[in-house]
Amino acid sequence: MDAVTPETMQETKPEIMQGFVFHEHPAVVPPLVDGRETKRHKVMIAGGGPVGLAAALALAKYGIPSVVIEADTTVCKGSRATCLSRRTFEIFDRLGVLDPFLEKGLGWTSGRSFHRGEEILRFDMPHNSDQRLWPMTNLQQYYVEQFLVDAIDRHRDLIEVRWGASVESVTQHQDGVRLTLQTNGTSYAAECDWLIASDGARSKVRQELGLRLNGTAYEGRYIIVDVGVDLGWPTGRLAWFDPPSNPGRTMLMHRQPDNVWRLDYQLHPGEDAEAMTKPEQVIPVVKAHFKMLGVDDKPWHLIWSSTYRASALSLDEYVHGRVMFAGDAAHLVPIFGVRGLNSGFDDVFNLAWKLAGVIEGTSPTSLLDSYSHERHFAWRTNIMHAMKSTEFMAPPSSGFRLMRDAVLSLAGKHPKLRSLINPRQTSVIHYADSPLNTYSADEASFARGPAPGEALPEIKLIDRDGNEACITAQLLDGFTLLSFGVDGKTQGAMAAWAATAVIPVATIAVRATATTDSKTALSDPSGRFAEVYDAAPQAIFLVRPDGHVCARWRSFDADAVAAALAKASGADGSKQSRAGTIKVAS
Amino acid sequence: MREQWTDAARDEIYTELCGALSDAGDRSELFLSRLCLLLIEELGSPQQVRQALANAVLEAAQA
Numbered sequence: 305m306d307a308v309t310p311e312t313m314q315e316t317k318p319e320i321m322q323g324f325v326f327h328e329h330p331a332v333v334p335p336l337v338d339g340r341e342t343k344r345h346k347v348m349i350a351g352g353g354p355v356g357l358a359a360a361l362a363l364a365k366y367g368i369p370s371v372v373i374e375a376d377t378t379v380c381k382g383s384r385a386t387c388l389s390r391r392t393f394e395i396f397d398r399l400g401v402l403d404p405f406l407e408k409g410l411g412w413t414s415g416r417s418f419h420r421g422e423e424i425l426r427f428d429m430p431h432n433s434d435q436r437l438w439p440m441t442n443l444q445q446y447y448v449e450q451f452l453v454d455a456i457d458r459h460r461d462l463i464e465v466r467w468g469a470s471v472e473s474v475t476q477h478q479d480g481v482r483l484t485l486q487t488n489g490t491s492y493a494a495e496c497d498w499l500i501a502s503d504g505a506r507s508k509v510r511q512e513l514g515l516r517l518n519g520t521a522y523e524g525r526y527i528i529v530d531v532g533v534d535l536g537w538p539t540g541r542l543a544w545f546d547p548p549s550n551p552g553r554t555m556l557m558h559r560q561p562d563n564v565w566r567l568d569y570q571l572h573p574g575e576d577a578e579a580m581t582k583p584e585q586v587i588p589v590v591k592a593h594f595k596m597l598g599v600d601d602k603p604w605h606l607i608w609s610s611t612y613r614a615s616a617l618s619l620d621e622y623v624h625g626r627v628m629f630a631g632d633a634a635h636l637v638p639i640f641g642v643r644g645l646n647s648g649f650d651d652v653f654n655l656a657w658k659l660a661g662v663i664e665g666t667s668p669t670s671l672l673d674s675y676s677h678e679r680h681f682a683w684r685t686n687i688m689h690a691m692k693s694t695e696f697m698a699p700p701s702s703g704f705r706l707m708r709d710a711v712l713s714l715a716g717k718h719p720k721l722r723s724l725i726n727p728r729q730t731s732v733i734h735y736a737d738s739p740l741n742t743y744s745a746d747e748a749s750f751a752r753g754p755a756p757g758e759a760l761p762e763i764k765l766i767d768r769d770g771n772e773a774c775i776t777a778q779l780l781d782g783f784t785l786l787s788f789g790v791d792g793k794t795q796g797a798m799a800a801w802a803a804t805a806v807i808p809v810a811t812i813a814v815r816a817t818a819t820t821d822s823k824t825a826l827s828d829p830s831g832r833f834a835e836v837y838d839a840a841p842q843a844i845f846l847v848r849p850d851g852h853v854c855a856r857w858r859s860f861d862a863d864a865v866a867a868a869l870a871k872a873s874g875a876d877g878s879k880q881s882r883a884g885t886i887k888v889a890s
Numbered sequence: 891m892r893e894q895w896t897d898a899a900r901d902e903i904y905t906e907l908c909g910a911l912s913d914a915g916d917r918s919e920l921f922l923s924r925l926c927l928l929l930i931e932e933l934g935s936p937q938q939v940r941q942a943l944a945n946a947v948l949e950a951a952q953a
């Protein structure tokens with residue numbers, strides 16, 4: 305028998321970029337016997353980008369161990385995601401990683417667009433005094449990944465990140481998935497019950513399963529540039545169409561932490577994308593733009609430049625037997641409207657509680673189909689908006705260009721046309737036709753508020769110590785039964801029902817007036833909860849672990865709530881395919 | 891029921907217009923002229939047409 309002991313790569317010096325330190329992680333080969341890893345894993349995650357790292361943290365919330373296989377030995381380098389949505393920050397909070405993101409990120413609420421020299425649009429992201437988090441926060445993707453890696457370090461009991469290990473082959477069987485991994489020239493076999501494929505746009509797992517992305521790839525190309533400069537300007541989205549500095553181009557500018565500014569600009573037809581990333585081509589474009597903005601006296605330097613081409617592509621299904629796709633491995637969305645990474649975080653937050661339920665045996669494997677259903681719907685919604693932004697930023701044909709130019713030339717004096725220029729930034733997806741929703745007999749009586757499939761809207765409540773308590777920060781990891789203005793008797797009945805429910809359900813009771821009652825933690829003295837949720841006293845909301853509502857009622861009925869819970873957890877016996885009948889494609 | 895004139899509806903119509911204009915190809919000027927003629931018939935008064943005409947006149951800077 306050929307036993308191999310762990311091998312460690314030399315740790316090299318960290319690279320520093322504008323204050324950020326890129327640590328090299330050692331690449332380690334686990335103990336092997338005859339070229340096989342001795343331990344079989346419950347969950348392996350192919351790709352330790354932001355989506356894979358978040359998947360591991362989300363599973364750890366349910367006590368599910370995982371191994372992340374990451375080909376690289378550092379967090380990502382280069383220009384990638386910058387804008388993180390409020391929903392993403394809510395997910396960070398639920399994963400227990402919010403603080404460093406709040407500390408380092410730059411929150412913003414508005415943007416400005418210019419045509420030639422004229423300002424033609426000022427837009428505001430949805431934001432009001434109910435909110436605790438910014439609608440959008442700018443932070444470089446390497447910080448995002450680093451903060452997730454730091455959090456994983458605190459969960460070493462449940463998560464292993466195997467740096468410098470790449471997935472070479474994948475085969476799946478009725479009872480599990482077999483992979484060939486490779487680290488520093490050593491190939492070995494590994495096995496797991498479930499594989500999450502989050503290995504990015506060129507997913508090796510996708511190739512191995514013979515799957516293809518379908519959709520549209522756009523012709524237009526963009527140069528993405530990060531520069532180091534202290535402009536002393538506030539954070540927000542800045543866009544120029546046909547600016548005097550660079551006629552014919554569309555330019556975008558975003559401030560990031562550490563005095564890094566992102567500039568995106570569109571290439572003219574016929575310009576060679578590769579050549580245009582060279583400093584001698586990039587510097588004059590940036591210089592001219594800074595001159596136009598009157599900041600050409602500020603010292604600046606080029607950090608990175610790359611090319612980008614928008615595409616709207618997706619797998620038709622995200623669950624294939626025991627392999628689940630998430631993030632860029634599952635779908636691609638044009639960057640305009642910032643839905644790529646933000647939707648990847650929503651993928652894994654949707655998937656984790658379902659997979660945990662299946663692994664723990666409280667839900668059938670068919671629950672995973674709802675992951676594919678809901679998140680593919682999310683992709684379709686995302687591309688509908690993102691394609692409109694892309695078509696406006698880079699018109700795909702003469703008709704689009706002519707109309708776009710007409711709108712730009714009129715929007716300064718004709719405010720009604722300005723909505724066509726709005727960049728349609730990402731927002732939370734409403735899973736309106738989710739198979740997990742229950743439309744109760746009371747549903748029609750709600751004039752507004754979170755309908756089945758919608759995420760809980762934020763509201764500031766008051767806890768019994770008189771402190772502000774936001775509703776989205778109250779949710780725990782399982783299902784929640786949220787009630788408004790119920791009497792003591794109903795509260796008792798709810799607690800008794802929750803204690804015997806088939807799967808754990810937490811209860812949160814909101815009172816209309818301030819309370820010192822130890823059973824009622826929260827109150828709504830401002831009346832905002834009642835208003836926004838259209839909640840008359842006795843109203844009940846059943847909330848999924850990912851914060852989406854699955855049913856609501858005007859009063860508590862244990863049987864109705866039990867039926868909705870069974871449906872949302874997949875335990876209602878409908879369309880179940882238990883572990884023994886998993887469909888394995890190849 | 892009459893469809894409401896909302897931002898979303900404007901968005902939809904805009905995209906349909908872009909597509910139709912692209913489809914018209916090198917006859918896009920004729921297409922636009924025909925569309926204008928049809929739309930002015932929908933307007934309430936000649937004054938409104940004259941106002942829209944004045945708004946659409948290209949200034950030198952927009953040429």
Ligand SMILES: Cc1cc2nc3c(=O)[nH]c(=O)nc-3n(C[C@H](O)[C@H](O)[C@H](O)COP(=O)(O)OP(=O)(O)OC[C@H]3O[C@@H](n4cnc5c(N)ncnc54)[C@H](O)[C@@H]3O)c2cc1C
Nearest residue numbers: 351353354355375385386387470471504631632644645646
């Ligand atoms: C210029 C630009 C700007 C963007 N801006 C935004 C934005 O503002 N907001 C937003 O939401 N999104 C944005 N995006 C999109 C965002 O960057 C991606 O959606 C995001 O990186 C997807 O994360 P992921 O973890 O799915 O994939 P990736 O980040 O690609 O991570 C995949 C990981 O898998 C690893 N890997 C690959 N193959 C293997 C293998 N065979 N074995 C093991 N590991 C492997 C890779 O090393 C990598 O670490 C932007 C993208 C670009 C290019």
